[in-house]
Amino acid sequence: MEQKKRTEIASLGQFGLIDRLTAPFTPHNASTRKGVGDDAAVLTPPEGCEVLCTTDTFFEGVDFDLTYFPLKHLGYKVITAAVSDLLAMNAQPAQVTVSLGVSAKLPVEALDDLYEGIAFACREQEIDLVGGDTRASMTGLVIAVSAFGFAPREQIVYRSGAQLHDLICITGNLGAAYMGLQLLEREKRVLTDVKNPEPQFKGYEYLLEKYLKPRPRTDIIATLGEEKITPTAMIDLSDGLASDLMQICKASKCGARIYLERIPIAQQTTALAEEMHTDPVIAALNGGEDYELLFTVPLAMQEQVMRLGLIDVIGHITAESTGAFLVTPDGQEIKLKAQGFPG
Amino acid sequence: MEQKKRTEIASLGQFGLIDRLTAPFTPHNASTRKGVGDDAAVLTPPEGCEVLCTTDTFFEGVDFDLTYFPLKHLGYKVITAAVSDLLAMNAQPAQVTVSLGVSAKLPVEALDDLYEGIAFACREQEIDLVGGDTRASMTGLVIAVSAFGFAPREQIVYRSGAQLHDLICITGNLGAAYMGLQLLEREKRVLTDVKNPEPQFKGYEYLLEKYLKPRPRTDIIATLGEEKITPTAMIDLSDGLASDLMQICKASKCGARIYLERIPIAQQTTALAEEMHTDPVIAALNGGEDYELLFTVPLAMQEQVMRLGLIDVIGHITAESTGAFLVTPDGQEIKLKAQGFPG
Numbered sequence: 001m002e003q004k005k006r007t008e009i010a011s012l013g014q015f016g017l018i019d020r021l022t023a024p025f026t027p028h029n030a031s032t033r034k035g036v037g038d039d040a041a042v043l044t045p046p047e048g049c050e051v052l053c054t055t056d057t058f059f060e061g062v063d064f065d066l067t068y069f070p071l072k073h074l075g076y077k078v079i080t081a082a083v084s085d086l087l088a089m090n091a092q093p094a095q096v097t098v099s100l101g102v103s104a105k106l107p108v109e110a111l112d113d114l115y116e117g118i119a120f121a122c123r124e125q126e127i128d129l130v131g132g133d134t135r136a137s138m139t140g141l142v143i144a145v146s147a148f149g150f151a152p153r154e155q156i157v158y159r160s161g162a163q164l165h166d167l168i169c170i171t172g173n174l175g176a177a178y179m180g181l182q183l184l185e186r187e188k189r190v191l192t193d194v195k196n197p198e199p200q201f202k203g204y205e206y207l208l209e210k211y212l213k214p215r216p217r218t219d220i221i222a223t224l225g226e227e228k229i230t231p232t233a234m235i236d237l238s239d240g241l242a243s244d245l246m247q248i249c250k251a252s253k254c255g256a257r258i259y260l261e262r263i264p265i266a267q268q269t270t271a272l273a274e275e276m277h278t279d280p281v282i283a284a285l286n287g288g289e290d291y292e293l294l295f296t297v298p299l300a301m302q303e304q305v306m307r308l309g310l311i312d313v314i315g316h317i318t319a320e321s322t323g324a325f326l327v328t329p330d331g332q333e334i335k336l337k338a339q340g341f342p343g
Numbered sequence: 344m345e346q347k348k349r350t351e352i353a354s355l356g357q358f359g360l361i362d363r364l365t366a367p368f369t370p371h372n373a374s375t376r377k378g379v380g381d382d383a384a385v386l387t388p389p390e391g392c393e394v395l396c397t398t399d400t401f402f403e404g405v406d407f408d409l410t411y412f413p414l415k416h417l418g419y420k421v422i423t424a425a426v427s428d429l430l431a432m433n434a435q436p437a438q439v440t441v442s443l444g445v446s447a448k449l450p451v452e453a454l455d456d457l458y459e460g461i462a463f464a465c466r467e468q469e470i471d472l473v474g475g476d477t478r479a480s481m482t483g484l485v486i487a488v489s490a491f492g493f494a495p496r497e498q499i500v501y502r503s504g505a506q507l508h509d510l511i512c513i514t515g516n517l518g519a520a521y522m523g524l525q526l527l528e529r530e531k532r533v534l535t536d537v538k539n540p541e542p543q544f545k546g547y548e549y550l551l552e553k554y555l556k557p558r559p560r561t562d563i564i565a566t567l568g569e570e571k572i573t574p575t576a577m578i579d580l581s582d583g584l585a586s587d588l589m590q591i592c593k594a595s596k597c598g599a600r601i602y603l604e605r606i607p608i609a610q611q612t613t614a615l616a617e618e619m620h621t622d623p624v625i626a627a628l629n630g631g632e633d634y635e636l637l638f639t640v641p642l643a644m645q646e647q648v649m650r651l652g653l654i655d656v657i658g659h660i661t662a663e664s665t666g667a668f669l670v671t672p673d674g675q676e677i678k679l680k681a682q683g684f685p686g
Contacts (some may be wrong), residue, residue: 015681038432038501038502038594039429039502040428040430040431040432040434040490040492041395041397042393042432043395043396044496045394046389049374049385049387051385051394051491052383052386053383053386053440053473053489053491054383054440055474055475055476055489057444057478057485059479060481061481062479062480085383091383097398099398099400099487100400101400101402101405101485130396130675131397131398133398133399135402135405136402137401137402137485138404138483139402139404139482140482142444143443144487146396148394151504158377158381158382159380159382168523202388235382236382237390243358251380287493295423338358343572
């Protein structure tokens with residue numbers, strides 16, 4: 001195996017490191033007035049727009065495992081996660097800041113890889129990196145991402161706007177990212193202490209991509225915009241369908257019924273779940289990190305939404321007093337439960 | 344000693360914890376359209392203003408030591424650090440987001456204390472907490488703060504505006520926070536394994552306050568505004584005078600001469616430095632975390648600036664080719680060096 005060059009972080013110093021990592025980033029968006037290089041970034045919102053901001057943190061050992069997570073993909077994924085929150089407000093992402101806590105165990109080349117993934121995502125999403133911070137961390141890698149976007153006030157979609165009888169819609173399919181993670185964890189367990197490990201991923205490439213390099217659904221927001229469909233409520237699927245739907249119910253003071261057979265699950269998700277003797281529906285409900293969009297639209301829009309061919313209608317909004325339920329094909333009603341923090 | 348109540352984080356769950364911590368925060372500023380509780384916060388910039396944003400991260404074991412750093416103070420300090428970056432752009436701070444990585448070793452009550460300090464700083468600075476994230480961390484406490492502020496375009500002050508012959512000004516005094524840290528570290532070393540430790544802080548209370556609970560210099564920005572003084576360049580003193588002045592020189596493509604005898608150093612700083620056989624000037628130059636402001640104004644403003652009684656003129660801007668130097672009373676010139684990342 002080729003020995004990669006290893007430059008110690010300490011040899012560059014904090015300012016040298018920041019210069020090296022941020023040098024390739026020059027602002028392109030008209031709304032970026034001042035990017036990296038001062039005490040704060042300066043943004044100029046487009047005429048008549050509000051500013052949307054969101055922040056996400058990623059911890060080594062909790063949110064990612066560097067033994068199998070390539071740093072390029074990780075850089076791409078943290079941008080997806082942040083951008084996805086802005087899309088879920090129906091806003092146009094425009095800027096990000098990335099702050100790192102890095103332990104000395106990582107060479108500068110590893111951070112180059114991370115930033116290459118960040119740069120790739122920024123180019124693809126047409127967003128500017130406008131700031132950040134790089135600090136020593138006593139422990140693992142920590143990544144904090146803030147993202148900024150813009151939208152006219154009347155276009156912004158909150159979690160709180162769902163109305164009785166609204167349709168519950170989702171994009172893509174669910175549980176694939178979770179099964180991708182299960183696969184990576186299985187191969188890690190199996191291949192511990194194996195000298196030249198050759199993990200078996202054949203047939204499950206899609207699951208790996210959904211977990212390691214998820215794409216934000218910018219395409220959906222663009223399509224909804226073109227079709228003049230403004231959802232009544234929206235959230236991105238980062239914590240799993242059950243948790244995220246319950247967030248909409250809580251904010252909108254409503255209940256929900258979703259139908260098990262309508263939840264889109266990819267073939268590879270089902271296949272791996274069977275192989276690993278788990279239930280693909282559990283992966284879809286509680287898996288998280290799919291970065292698909294969950295939203296509601298008025299019942300009258302059913303035909304218009306279905307015609308797009310990009311969106312599945314999985315249920316509808318009910319009165320708050322009825323709670324949130326999953327209905328199985330044989331008519332059983334299972335109360336949804338929020339996941340979250342590992343206990 | 345009174346036994347404090349200890350609630351495990353896991354008993355509340357992630358969403359319960361976030362609700363508990365953020366419940367006391369209701370937005371007050373007109374520019375906060377939507378605070379905590381959705382995928383992103385929504386801000387409405389005041390008419391004619393740009394948006395300024397900055398982000399800071401704080402790592403247990405690197406940036407703070409919980410064995411002597413009270414969590415209330417830590418909450419206050421992280422807000423000061425973020426707000427200070429906005430003040431250094433001559434902007435009005437208005438919102439913050441706070442994201443945490445918490446290990447299970449901290450009880451919920453510790454996070455209550457942290458948020459009490461954050462709430463206190465927010466009230467004092469009239470800023471709204473508008474978002475954040477709380478995650479499990481495998482390691483110590485990690486705090487990521489983003490801060491948002493507003494300013495009319497023509498009022499924003501960058502690091503890059505310093506001109507030849509401009510005066511170099513600083514607020515307050517330097518090195519006190521660093522000596523406060525040295526004192527806390529000394530007492531920690533001395534009292535390790537002592538059963539009921541009684542650290543000796545008498546006579547050095549000011550140093551402790553400067554380290555544990557520094558105030559952002561909002562007063563200075565207000566006064567400069569009233570006096571219609573717009574600095575040509577500005578930065579906040581977070582990395583130490585030498586590093587921060589060199590940042591201005593780099594961005595403004597200039598050199599600098601500062602005079603050792605003009606650097607304001609508090610009596611307690613000098614006293615403790617003598618007691619600990621260190622040089623108070625080193626503390627002032629390299630100490631950092633003073634959160635005072637370093638700025639430049641045109642030479643013609645000398646009298647106006649000095650009349651305020653709040654600001655010391657410590658030197659002047661020179662040509663880029665001459666570099667950045669500290670001049671000692673006997674005329675020696677010492678080249679300034681940037682600190683940063685521990686090597």
